[in-house]
Amino acid sequence: MNLKTKINLISISIxxxxxxxxxxxxxxxxxxxxxxxxSIILNDVFATGYGMGQTLFKATSLIFCACGLxxxxxxxxxxxxAEGQLNAGSFVIALIAVYFADLPFPVVFLLCLVSGFxxxxxxxxxxxxxxxxxxxxxxxxxxxxxxxxLALVNFFLVxxxxxKSTMRTEKISENFMLTKFSDFMPFFSGSSLNISFxxxxxxxxxxxxxxYKTKFGYELRAVGFNKTASKFIGLxxxxxxxxxxxxxxxxxxLSGINFIFGYKGFYEMGFSSNIGFTAIAVALLAxxxxxxxxxxxxxxAILEYxxxxxxxxxxxxxxxxxxGVIILAILSVDKIVNNYFENKKDF
Amino acid sequence: MKAVEFKNxxxxxxxxxxxxxxxxxxxxxxxxxxxxxxxxxxxxLMKILFGMYQSDGGEFYIDGNSVKFDSPHDSIGMKIGMxxxxxxxxxxxTVLENVILGNETTTxxxxxxxxxxxxxxxxxxxxxLELDLDSKVSDISISSQQKVEILKLLFRDSGIxxxxxxxxxxxxxxxxxxxxxxxxxxxxxxxxxxxxHKLNEVKLIADRVTVLRKGEVVYExxxxxxxxxxxxxxxxxxxxxxxxxxxxxxxxxxxNETLIQLNSINLSRNNVKILDNLNLxLRKGEVxxxxxxxxxxxxxxxxxxxGLEKDFTGxxxxxxxxxxxxxxxxxxxxxIMEYTVGENIYLKNGRKFIAxxxxxxxxxxxxxxxxxxxxxxxxxxxxxxxxxxxQKVIISREISAGNExxxxxxxxxxxxxxxxxxxxxxxxxxxxxxxxVLLISSDLDExxxxxxxxxxxxxxxxxxxxxxxxxxxxxxxxxxxxTPDIEIKKEKDNQLFELLGKLMxxxxx
Numbered sequence: 001m002n003l004k005t006k007i008n009l010i011s012i013s014i015x016x017x018x019x020x021x022x023x024x025x026x027x028x029x030x031x032x033x034x035x036x037x038x039s040i041i042l043n044d045v046f047a048t049g050y051g052m053g054q055t056l057f058k059a060t061s062l063i064f065c066a067c068g069l070x071x072x073x074x075x076x077x078x079x080x081x082a083e084g085q086l087n088a089g090s091f092v093i094a095l096i097a098v099y100f101a102d103l104p105f106p107v108v109f110l111l112c113l114v115s116g117f118x119x120x121x122x123x124x125x126x127x128x129x130x131x132x133x134x135x136x137x138x139x140x141x142x143x144x145x146x147x148x149x150l151a152l153v154n155f156f157l158v159x160x161x162x163x164k165s166t167m168r169t170e171k172i173s174e175n176f177m178l179t180k181f182s183d184f185m186p187f188f189s190g191s192s193l194n195i196s197f198x199x200x201x202x203x204x205x206x207x208x209x210x211x212y213k214t215k216f217g218y219e220l221r222a223v224g225f226n227k228t229a230s231k232f233i234g235l236x237x238x239x240x241x242x243x244x245x246x247x248x249x250x251x252x253x254l255s256g257i258n259f260i261f262g263y264k265g266f267y268e269m270g271f272s273s274n275i276g277f278t279a280i281a282v283a284l285l286a287x288x289x290x291x292x293x294x295x296x297x298x299x300x301a302i303l304e305y306x307x308x309x310x311x312x313x314x315x316x317x318x319x320x321x322x323x324g325v326i327i328l329a330i331l332s333v334d335k336i337v338n339n340y341f342e343n344k345k346d347f
Numbered sequence: 348m349k350a351v352e353f354k355n356x357x358x359x360x361x362x363x364x365x366x367x368x369x370x371x372x373x374x375x376x377x378x379x380x381x382x383x384x385x386x387x388x389x390x391x392l393m394k395i396l397f398g399m400y401q402s403d404g405g406e407f408y409i410d411g412n413s414v415k416f417d418s419p420h421d422s423i424g425m426k427i428g429m430x431x432x433x434x435x436x437x438x439x440x441t442v443l444e445n446v447i448l449g450n451e452t453t454t455x456x457x458x459x460x461x462x463x464x465x466x467x468x469x470x471x472x473x474x475x476l477e478l479d480l481d482s483k484v485s486d487i488s489i490s491s492q493q494k495v496e497i498l499k500l501l502f503r504d505s506g507i508x509x510x511x512x513x514x515x516x517x518x519x520x521x522x523x524x525x526x527x528x529x530x531x532x533x534x535x536x537x538x539x540x541x542x543x544h545k546l547n548e549v550k551l552i553a554d555r556v557t558v559l560r561k562g563e564v565v566y567e568x569x570x571x572x573x574x575x576x577x578x579x580x581x582x583x584x585x586x587x588x589x590x591x592x593x594x595x596x597x598x599x600x601x602x603n604e605t606l607i608q609l610n611s612i613n614l615s616r617n618n619v620k621i622l623d624n625l626n627l628x629l630r631k632g633e634v635x636x637x638x639x640x641x642x643x644x645x646x647x648x649x650x651x652x653x654g655l656e657k658d659f660t661g662x663x664x665x666x667x668x669x670x671x672x673x674x675x676x677x678x679x680x681x682x683i684m685e686y687t688v689g690e691n692i693y694l695k696n697g698r699k700f701i702a703x704x705x706x707x708x709x710x711x712x713x714x715x716x717x718x719x720x721x722x723x724x725x726x727x728x729x730x731x732x733x734x735x736x737x738q739k740v741i742i743s744r745e746i747s748a749g750n751e752x753x754x755x756x757x758x759x760x761x762x763x764x765x766x767x768x769x770x771x772x773x774x775x776x777x778x779x780x781x782x783x784v785l786l787i788s789s790d791l792d793e794x795x796x797x798x799x800x801x802x803x804x805x806x807x808x809x810x811x812x813x814x815x816x817x818x819x820x821x822x823x824x825x826x827x828x829x830t831p832d833i834e835i836k837k838e839k840d841n842q843l844f845e846l847l848g849k850l851m852x853x854x855x856x
Contacts, residue, residue, distance in 0.1 A: 002726065215693070215700050222683045222694055231655060232672060232680040233695050233744075 003341065008287050011337040015329035022325050023318070032313050040313070041306030051309075053181060053191025055301045057263070060193075061255035061272075062297035063200040065279035067207040068251030070288040072124075074211055075244040076224035081127065081142030083276025084149035085249040089120030090256025091153045094267030095161060097172040097260065105176055109261070116253035123149060124249025125242060132238045138245075146276070157269060167269035178261045194262030196254075200294075203251065207290035220244055252276065278304075281327050348410070350375035350507055350538040351396065355405035358391055358562075363723065365391045366562045368405070373555075375410070378529060378539045380549045382584055383559035384763035385735035386721070389542045392559070393509050396540075397429045398422040409507075428505030430496040432512050432761065433678070438485040442478055443467065446499050470501045474531050488642050490521040497528065508532065509540045514548060515761045518640040518789045519844075520852055526552055544763055546577050558583045585765050604631045606668050606752055606783045607652055612661035614647055614807070621647050622659065623807040629752065634774065634784040636798030638791065640851050644807040645787045646675060649754050652785070668752050668783075671745035675756040675787070677734070681741045684730030688714055688722070691729055692744045714743040719769070735766035742770060746777060753777055756787040771797060791844055795821075803850040811850050818843075 024034035045051045065082050072079040079085075093116040100108050127141035161169050178196060182189040211217040222230045223240050230237050259271050282300050286292030300323065307319030349372040358366040366388045373379045383389045394400045396407065398416030406413055409425050416422045419429075436445050447463055464480060471478050476494045484492060493513065500508055514522045529552060532539055543549060549556055550573055558566035558580065566583035568575060607629040614622040622644045629635050629652075637645055650656035651663060653672045674680035682691055689711030693702055696710070711725050718739040722732055729737055738758065745753065755774060759767040774797055778784050788794050794801055801813040821843040 213702050215697050215702060218686075218690060218694050218697070218702060222686070225683045225685050226679070229680050229682060232653075232674050233683075234653075235694070 007337055007341055008289075008292075011334045012285065012287075012330065014337065015326060015333045018329045018333065019322060019326045022329075023322050026318065026321065027314060030314060037310050037313055040310050041302070044309035045302050045306050049185075049187035050190045051305065053188035053193035055298070055305045056197055057192040057194070057258070057301075058304055059294075059297040059301035060197045060200045060258045060262075061275050062279055062282050062300055063204055063293055064254040064258065065252045065275055066282040066286070066293045066297060067203055067290050068248040069279050069283045070248075070286070070290055070293060071207060071211065071220070071244055071251070072248035073283055073288045074217075074224050075220045075240060076227070077128070077131075077241060077244055077248070078137075078139045079124065079127075079142050079245065079248055080139055080280065081123070081145045081149075081249070081276070082252045082279055083272060083274060084142075084146035085120040085123045086252035086255050086272055086276055087153050088123050088149045089116035089250070089253025090260060090271070091157070091169075091267050092116055092119045093253065093256045094169045094172065094260050097176055098170050098266075101173045101176075108176060112261075113254075113257065116256055117250040120253035121246040121250035124245040128242050128245035132241060154269060157267075163266075168264075169267045171265045172260065174265075176261060177265060178257075180262070192263040194258070196258035196262045199254070199257070203254065204290040204294050207251075211288075211290065216240075216243070252279075278323070281323055284327055285330055348375050349373060349408070350377075350410060351540070352408040352411075353392070353396075353405070354407060356392065356395060356402045356407060357404035358388075358395060358400065358402050364562050366395075366402070369559070369562070369564055370405075371557050371564055371567060373538060373540060375538045376533060376536050377554040378533060378541060378552055380541045380543060380553040380556040381559065382543065382546075382549065382556055382580070384584060384765065385733035385761075387559040387584075388562040389559055390511060391562075393429065393511060393540070393542060396422065397427060397509060423503060423505075426504060426506040427509070428500030428503060428507070429509040430493065430500065430511065430513060432515065434492050434496055436484045436492055436495060439483065441481050441483055442487070442495050442498070443480040445484055445495055446480075446502050450499075450503060467498065467502060470498060473535075474501065474528055476528070489516045490518075490524070490641075493517070493525075494528075505537075507538045507540065509542075511542045512544065512761055513541065514543065514545060516641070518851065519791055519848055520640065522548070544761065544767075546580055549580070550575055550577060556580070560584065581764060584763075604666075605629070606631060606666045607670075607785075608662075608664040608666075609648070609651065610662040610664070612651065612659055612663065614644075614651070614656070614659040621807050622651075625661075625808060627802065627809060629783045629785055631751075631783050632778060632781040633799040634778050634786050634797050636794040636801040637785065637787045637804055638794045638801060638847055638851060639789070639804035641789055643804045645756065645804060647807075648804075649674070649756055649785070649787060652752070652754060669748070669750040670752040670754065671748050671750040672754045673738075673742055673745050673756060673758055675760070677737055677741055682729050682737060685728055687711060687726050687728060688720060688740050689725070691740060692747065695744050696748050713747075714740055718743045735762040738762050738770070739766060742773060746773065750782075752783045752785070754785040754787065757789065758786070759788075759790065759793060767793075791847055795843060795847075801847075803847060805851060805853045810853070 027034040027037050045055050065086060069079055069082055093112040096112050096115055097108055100111065103111075123145060127138045127145060130136045130141050131138045157167065157169065163170055178194045180188075181193040181195075181197070182191060211220065219230070219235050219240050222233070222235060223237055227237060255272065255275060256267070260267055264271070278300055282293060282296045285296040285299070303319045303322055307316045351373040353372070354370050356366055356369040357364070369388070369392060381389050381392070391400060395402050398419045398421050401417070406415075408414065409427070414425060437448070440448070443464070446467060447458065467480060470476070474497075476498060478491060478494050478498060484495060487495075493516070513525060517525060529539055541553065550570065553570050555569050556567070556575070557564060560583070566580070605628045607627075609625055609627040612622050612625045613620070625644065625648070627648065637648065639645060647656060649672055651659055652665075653670045678684070683694065686694065687707070689707035689709075692710040692714060693707055697706065699706055708725070714720060715722070715725065720732070720736050720739050722736065729740060732740070742755075742758065758770050758774065762770065771793070774784060774786065778799075786794065786797055795818070798818065799815050801818060802809045803811045
C-alpha cells in the first residue's frame with residue numbers, strides 16, 4: 001500500500017469517526033439515545049435480506065453516477081449536472097423500451113444502453129463545448145442544465161408520453177425486466193436488488209482501470225493536476241475534456257437501467273430523488289477512486305435506507321445532516337492529515 | 348559583529364539528513380554567498396533562518412541573541428526578509444497594493460495612502476528601483492517583479508535580506524542593475540545573504556562565501572578585492588565526482604535542410620506587439636541560439652513552432668516534422684508534479700494504452716540511469732525532487748520523444764554545475780544526431796558556447812544573426828567548455844559579450 005492510499009484511508013476513517021460523534025451529539029440534543037438509533041439502523045439494514053437488498057439496490061444507482069462523476073472530477077471538471085444528465089438518458093431508455101416492445105430483449109437492452117448513454121453524454125458534451133470555446137465555468141452551465149433538462153423531460157412526458165394523470169411513462173414489457181437477486185437467492189426476497197448491481201461493480205472496476213491504468217487515464221488526471229503543463233507536454237486538452245464529459249455524463253444514464261429495467265419498469269418524474277447530487281458526495285468521500293466509490297455508495301445507501309427506519313425516533317433530515325457533515329469532515333481532515341505527512345517527508 | 352550565527356544546525360526529513368551540524372557566521376553589513384549543488388541544503392538552511400522550517404538540533408543567533416522562530420512572522424519581526432525564487436506576488440494587484448499587503452499603516456480603518464506613497468517613493472529613489480507604484484504586477488517584467496519583492500522588504504525596514512537565486516531569472520544587463528542595488532544595500536548597512544549557482548557572480552559581489560555539500564559546510568573563504576580561486580570553489584561545490592565533459596562539436600553534418608521557417612510573423616496580445624515581422628529558419632544539425640532579455644518574444648516563438656500559439660499572422664512553415672519543447676517554467680509548464688518519473692515520461696511517450704507497471708518502470712529506470720537522476724525512491728513524485736533533477740527528467744522526456752526539432756528554453760536555469768554540464772552535453776548530442784535545436788536562453792555563456800548560429804531578439808524582432816563563421820571568429824578554439832561558469836573568459840569572448848549585451852537592449856544596430 002503506498003503512502004497516498006494510506007493517507008486517504010486515515011483521513012476517511014478520522015472523518016467517519018468525527019461524523020459519528022456529531023451524529024451522536026445531535027441525537028442526544030433532540031433527546032434520543034444515539035446507540036439505540038444506530039442499532040435500529042444497523043438492525044434494519046443488516047438483519048434482513050430485504051433490508052440488505054434494498055440497500056444494495058440504492059447503492060447500485062449511486063455507483064453508476066459517482067463513477068461517471070469521478071471521471072470528470074479527475075480532470076478537474078466539476079460536473080454538477082448528473083441529476084439532469086441521468087434523467088435525460090433514463091427518459092430515453094424508457095421510451096425506447098416501451099416503443100420497441102416487439103424486438104427481442106438483447107436487442108432492446110443494447111439499444112437502450114447505447115442510446116441512454118449517448119443522450120446523457122450529449123448533455124455532458126454541451127457544457128464541455130461551451131467551456132472549451134468560451135471558457136465558461138462548467139459548474140454554472142451544468143447546474144443550469146439540470147433545470148433545463150428536467151423542464152424539458154417534464155414537458156415531453158406530460159404532453160406526449162405519460163400515462164394519463166400520472167407522471168410516468170407506460171410500463172415496458174414484463175419480458176424485458178432484469179433478473180432480480182431474489183429469483184435465485186430467496187434470502188433477498190421482496191427487495192429490488194437486480195443484476196444491475198453486478199453491472200455496477202463491473203463499471204466500477206472498469207472505471208478504475210480506465211482512470212489509473214491506461215494512457216487515457218494518465219492524460220485525464222494530468223489535465224486535472226496541471227492543465228497548462230498538459231498543453232505544453234502535448235496532450236490534446238480539449239479532446240480529453242470532451243471525452244471525459246461524454247463518458248462521465250453517459251455513465252449516469254445507467255442508473256436509469258437499474259430503476260427501469262430492474263425495479264419499476266417505467267420512467268417516473270422524480271425517480272432519481274437527487275442521486276445526481278448525492279453522487280457528488282459519494283465520489284468526494286471516495287477521493288474519486290471507483291473502488292472506493294463502491295464502499296462510499298454502500299455507506300450512503302445505508303444512511304438513506306436506515307434513515308427511513310428511524311423516521312419515528314428522529315426526523316429523516318438527520319441523515320441529510322450526516323451526509324453533509326461527512327463531506328465537511330473529509331474536506332477539513334484531509335488537509336490536516338496531508339499537511340502532517342508532508343511535514344514529515346518534505347524537503 | 349555577526350548579524351547571524353548558526354551553531355550546529357541539523358535538520359532531517361524522515362531518514363534524510365538535509366543539514367548536519369552546520370555552523371558558520373555571517374558578518375553584519377556584508378554580502379555573504381551560500382553555494383552548493385541542488386539539494387545541498389542551502390534553501391533548507393535559509394528556510395530555517397526565515398522561520399519556515401524549525402531545526403531539529405542546534406541554535407542560531409541574530410545580532411548575538413539566541414532566537415527561536417516558529418513562523419516567518421517571527422523572523423519578519425526581527426527584521427529578516429527573504430526574496431524567494433518564486434515570487435510571492437498577487438498578479439492582479441498593483442505594485443503599491445502588493446507592497447502594503449499585510450503591512451498596512453492605517454488610521455482607524457482607512458489606509459494612509461499618501462504617507463505610504465511618499466515613503467515608498469523615497470525608497471525607490473534611494474535604491475534606484477525604477478518602479479511605478481500603480482502598474483499591475485502582471486504587466487511588469489520579471490526583473491521589475493523582483494524589485495517589488497525587494498521593495499516589500501525595504502518597506503518593512505528589513506536589516507537582513509535573503510535572496511534565493513536572484514539572478515536566475517535575470518538577463519546580463521539586469522544582473523548588473525541588481526548588483527548595483529546590492530551595493531547600495533551594503534552602503535546602507537544592511538546584511539545580504541545570497542544563494543546562487545553562478546561562480547562569476549560570487550567573485551563580483553561576495554565578501555565571504557560558504558559552500559554546503561550534502562548538508563555540511565565544506566568550504567569557507569573571504570573574498571578580498573575579487574580574489575578567489577574559482578576552480579577550487581567549483582571543486583568544493585561538486586566534491587570528488589566532478590564531471591568535466593568536453594564534447595567536440597566540430598563534426599560537420601550541416602545539410603542545410605530547413606525544417607522550420609517563420610516568415611514575417613506578427614503577433615499581438617492586448618494590443619501590444621509581441622512579435623514584429625519576425626523571420627527565422629531552423630535547420631537540421633544546428634543549434635540556433637536565441638539571445639535576448641526575457642519577454643521580447645522568446646516564449647511566443649517557441650509556442651508558435653510547437654503549435655500551441657495559433658493566433659498570429661504571417662507564414663509559418665513546418666517541413667512535416669514533430670517538435671519537442673523543454674519549457675522555460677518547469678513547474679507550471681514542464682511536468683505533472685504529482686506523477687512519478689516513469690509516469691511523466693509515459694504520459695508523453697507511452698505508446699501502449701494499458702500502463703502496466705513494467706512499462707512505467709522501464710521508462711523510469713531508463714531516465715534515472717541515463718540522466719543520473721537522484722531520488723529517494725523510484726516511486727517518488729516529481730514534485731519532491733530538486734529542481735535540477737526535475738529538469739533532467741523533463742529533458743529526458745522531450746529528447747526520448749525522438750522528434751526532429753527540439754526547443755530548449757532556459758534549460759539550465761537554477762540548475763547546478765554538474766547537471767548543467769550534463770544538459771549541455773545532451774543538447775550537443777542531439778545536434779550531432781542531425782536534429783534541429785532551438786536554444787532560448789538569457790545565459791550568454793551557454794548561448795555562445797553551444798550555438799552554431801546565434802540570433803539576438805529585441806522587441807519581437809531579430810536584430811542580428813551571427814553565422815557560424817562570425818561566431819568562430821570570436822572563439823579561440825573549436826572545443827567548447829561545458830562548464831563555462833568557471834572558465835575565465837578570453838578577451839575575444841568579452842568583445843562578443845559586450846556586443847550581444849548592447850544588441851539585447853537595442854543599443855547597437
